[in-house]
Amino acid sequence: xxxxxxxxxxxxxxxxxxAGHGVDTRDAGAVRAWLRRAHRxxxxxxxxxxxAAREPLPHRxxxxxxxxxxxxxxxxxxALARGTETLAGLYELADWAERHRPAWTGGRPEPDAARAxxxxxxxxxxxxxxxxxxxxxxxxxxxxxxxxxVTLVSGRVRRAPGGASPATDxxxxxxxxxLAVGTAVTAVAGTGEDRARADHDGRRVAQRVLxxxxxxxxxxxxxxxxxSEVARLAAEAxxxxxxxxxxxxxxxxxxxxxxxxxxxAALARLVRHGAVVACPGGDVEIGPxxxxxxxxxxxxxxxxxxxxxxxxxxxAGELVAVLSGYSESERAVELLGxxxxxxxxxxxxxxxAVAAKADTGRRGMAVAVLxxxxxxxxxxxxxxxxxxxxxxxxxxxxxERGFDTGRDLTDPDRAWLLVESVVGLSHQRGPQDYVRLIxxxxxxxxxxxxALLADLDHPDRAxxxxxxxxxxxxxxxxxxxxxxxxxx
Numbered sequence: 001x002x003x004x005x006x007x008x009x010x011x012x013x014x015x016x017x018x019a020g021h022g023v024d025t026r027d028a029g030a031v032r033a034w035l036r037r038a039h040r041x042x043x044x045x046x047x048x049x050x051x052a053a054r055e056p057l058p059h060r061x062x063x064x065x066x067x068x069x070x071x072x073x074x075x076x077x078x079a080l081a082r083g084t085e086t087l088a089g090l091y092e093l094a095d096w097a098e099r100h101r102p103a104w105t106g107g108r109p110e111p112d113a114a115r116a117x118x119x120x121x122x123x124x125x126x127x128x129x130x131x132x133x134x135x136x137x138x139x140x141x142x143x144x145x146x147x148x149x150v151t152l153v154s155g156r157v158r159r160a161p162g163g164a165s166p167a168t169d170x171x172x173x174x175x176x177x178x179l180a181v182g183t184a185v186t187a188v189a190g191t192g193e194d195r196a197r198a199d200h201d202g203r204r205v206a207q208r209v210l211x212x213x214x215x216x217x218x219x220x221x222x223x224x225x226x227x228s229e230v231a232r233l234a235a236e237a238x239x240x241x242x243x244x245x246x247x248x249x250x251x252x253x254x255x256x257x258x259x260x261x262x263x264x265a266a267l268a269r270l271v272r273h274g275a276v277v278a279c280p281g282g283d284v285e286i287g288p289x290x291x292x293x294x295x296x297x298x299x300x301x302x303x304x305x306x307x308x309x310x311x312x313x314x315x316a317g318e319l320v321a322v323l324s325g326y327s328e329s330e331r332a333v334e335l336l337g338x339x340x341x342x343x344x345x346x347x348x349x350x351x352x353a354v355a356a357k358a359d360t361g362r363r364g365m366a367v368a369v370l371x372x373x374x375x376x377x378x379x380x381x382x383x384x385x386x387x388x389x390x391x392x393x394x395x396x397x398x399x400e401r402g403f404d405t406g407r408d409l410t411d412p413d414r415a416w417l418l419v420e421s422v423v424g425l426s427h428q429r430g431p432q433d434y435v436r437l438i439x440x441x442x443x444x445x446x447x448x449x450x451a452l453l454a455d456l457d458h459p460d461r462a463x464x465x466x467x468x469x470x471x472x473x474x475x476x477x478x479x480x481x482x483x484x485x486x487x488x
Contacts, residue, residue, distance in 0.1 A: 066298055067219055068306040068322075068330050072288045078171035080289050081178035084274035086146075086185060089123025090140065091166050094149040098159035104152055108138055125272075143184035147177040179293050182273050184258060186210065188266045202258025205241075209233040209263045210270075214286070217276065218294040223285035226267060226278070234259045312337035316350035320358070320365045325425055335372060339484040348377035352384040355393070360460045364424015367393045375401050392417050418442065422464040439473045447480045454484040 041123060075359065081087055102113030109117070111133065118124045118132030123140055132357050144150045151160045166174065188207040200201030212233050225464070238256050241247040247255060267284065270276040288295070298305035306322045311334055314322075319338055323331055339347055348370055355366040370381070370393070378401075384394040385405065392413050398405050409417075421441055426434055442450070468481035 001077050002384070032039070066303055066305040066325070067221070068308045068326055068334075069218070069221070069291055069295060070308045071292050071295065071310075072218050074171050076176045077289060077292050080274060080287075082166045083176050084272070084289070085172075086123065086143075086177065086269070086273040087122060088166065090147060090149050090181060091164065092145045093117065093121055093123055093140065093144050094159045094164045097144075097150050097157040101156045101158060103155055104157050105155070106420070108133055109141060111159065134249055138186075143181045146184045146193050147180040149177065155224065172436075175292070178273075179296060180290065182270070182275055182293055184267050185269050185273060186275075188262050201247075202255050203262045205234060205237050205255060205259035206262035206266065208237050209259060210266050213263075213267070214270070214276070214290070215293060217284070217286040218291060221286075223279050223283035225282050226284040227264070227282055230260055230263045230267065234263065266364075288429055309337050312341045316347075316354045316366065316369075320351075320354055320362050323365055323369070324361075331403055335369060339373065344354070344373050344376040345380045348373050348380035349383070352380065352387070352390050356384075356387045360420060360423045361427030363393075364420055365428055367420070367424070368428060370397060371400075375403075378403060393420070408481050411449065412456065413451060415449040416458055418446060418449050419453065419456065419458045419461050419464040422467055423460045426467060435471050435473070438467070442468060442472060442477055443474070444476065447477060450477060450480040450486055453481075454487045 024305070027255055036395030072080075079095045100116070102117075103110040108114065109132070111131065114137065116132075118137055124132065124137050148160050149164045150157050159466055169177070188203050188210055209230055213224075213229060216229075217319060234256050238247060238252050238259065242249050242252055261331060266277065269289070271278050271284070275288075275293060276284050277287045278284055295305045295307060303323060304325075306325065308330060311319050311322060319334070323334065339390060342350070351366045351370045355363040355370075358366060367390075370377075378398070381397050382403075382405075384390040392409060395405055395407060395413075396417065399409075422438070425437060425441060429437060449463075453465055458464075462485075465481045465485045469478050469485060472478050472481065
């Protein structure tokens with residue numbers, strides 16, 4: 001949606017590290033604070049310490065960094081896109097170019113044509129300041145090229161082959177054009193000659209502010225006060241730059257003013273483009289098109305940005321992977337679609353196939369879904385009794401539904417399942433929820449099983465003991481885990 005592209009690999013590492021340190025990755029303020037601390041700590045470390053900082057965290061909370069969202073149907077989104085002021089205006093610009101065929105030299109239209117377009121087309125909205133060749137006016141010409149609405153033929157601007165009409169363009173193409181236009185018209189930092197402008201540093205800060213604001217609106221799902229939020233984000237960005245020695249303290253006030261002005265201008269363009277909605281009282285919130293656009297860009301950057309209800313036809317492995325970042329209510333919505341798209345026996349067989357090959361965390365999620373399936377899955381679950389990693393889960397599932405298997409779980413078997421549950425929960429919930437729920441999962445009755453973990457043949461027994469010792473609210477359980485740790 002914005003003109004800045006983050007490094008996807010860094011994003012994945014940083015978001016995983018945040019979750020591992022107990023940062024709520026849905027809280028934009030907490031994320032920003034963590035990033036500022038990490039940046040300063042990294043800058044202060046000598047080389048060998050930086051490498052040591054990359055060691056695996058003791059606990060990897062398997063929580064998706066991007067919240068799942070609901071998206072409107074493609075036809076509704078395309079209808080909204082066709083009606084946005086900017087895209088509709090650029091379609092008109094394409095028609096105008098086809099009629100007038102202006103010459104294009106040096107990255108801009110000929111002066112007479114630029115003035116005529118700026119006077120006659122609403123999309124420019126006075127941005128050209130009379131001559132139609134100002135940076136803001138050229139921004140819209142570039143957007144028309146980026147969206148594939150116009151092209152160059154023998155040095156003249158023409159409408160792109162195939163028509164480029166909002167009435168005849170199919171819905172997916174309209175949405176692709178809308179996204180390309182949005183990226184072009186909201187780029188703050190600029191390229192080429194824009195970088196020589198005196199306010200370039202302020203515009204670079206504004207780009208960061210806009211990126212953070214749009215992602216914050218996507219993550220929180222509610223409105224924020226636009227002017228005060230821009231001011232806060234700009235102040236934080238410039239404060240960081242001053243602390244890091246990138247910006248002299250004396251330049252901070254002027255830089256902040258330039259950044260806020262550029263960010264507000266870009267935010268206004270996002271409103272015109274239909275990505276952000278301006279609300280009474282100065283609040284802004286992300287609109288249906290903006291939500292779709294951010295979701296598309298985040299997924300293209302290599303991060304998982306799930307869509308509620310979008311995994312009904314996914315295989316069990318994809319489902320299990322994405323559910324980790326869902327709340328309980330969101331998980332229920334996703335599972336309703338996924339379970340409704342297959343028979344209970346098919347669902348159980350697919351989940352057990354994943355569980356048999358997964359690590360403890362993913363197996364725990366697969367089993368959690370399996371436990372939502374009713375008795376109709378009996379045959380598939382009985383087949384799982386033959387697998388060394390799933391048979392205890394299948395035994396428990398069958399016993400809870402009154403089926404006889406001819407075999408009882410022993411205390412070591414129950415201790416093995418306790419490890420699966422303790423570690424699996426850390427992949428199903430974030431740190432805050434984990435601390436709240438672990439007390440319900442492991443109570444006084446399970447203390448004898450905790451004592452058995454010292455001699456248990458399970459690859460994650462040590463991790464389970466550490467989680468119980470460090471995070472369980474009942475001191476009796478914590479002491480039992482500590483004793484089991486010391487007797488290994």
